[in-house]
Amino acid sequence: MPRIKCSVxxxxxxxxTECKASCIQVRPxxxxxxxxxxxxxxxxxFKPRNS
Ligand code: SF4
Incomplete structure (x- = not known):
């Protein structure tokens, strides 16, 4: 997967600063x-760390 920089x-x-998910879904x-x-x-x- 290409590098995805994420500031969330x-x-x-x-x-x-990077996303390590195997794929991501982006929606409007x-x-x-x-x-x-x-x-x-x-x-x-996105999945919160404390869930
Ligand atoms: S899955 Fe999480 S780390 Fe990856 S792009 Fe989405 S919000 Fe950022």
Whole structure:
């Protein structure tokens, strides 16, 4: 898998500044599905460390 740098804290897949998941799913965060900025996307693979 290519290197993925991630600045989301407290994810079980994060090691330092990189994501170590075998794959990730990214989804839109807006309901009309028209994405115009990176803020309109989110990582669905995120899993909190303390769950
Ligand atoms: S799974 Fe998503 S949120 Fe978690 S480290 Fe990887 S890219 Fe970041």
């Amino acid at each position: 804290d407290h994810c079980i897949y994060q090691e330092g 965060t807006v309901t009309d599905l028209i994405i115009s900025a990176s803020d309109d996307t989110a990582c669905e693979t």
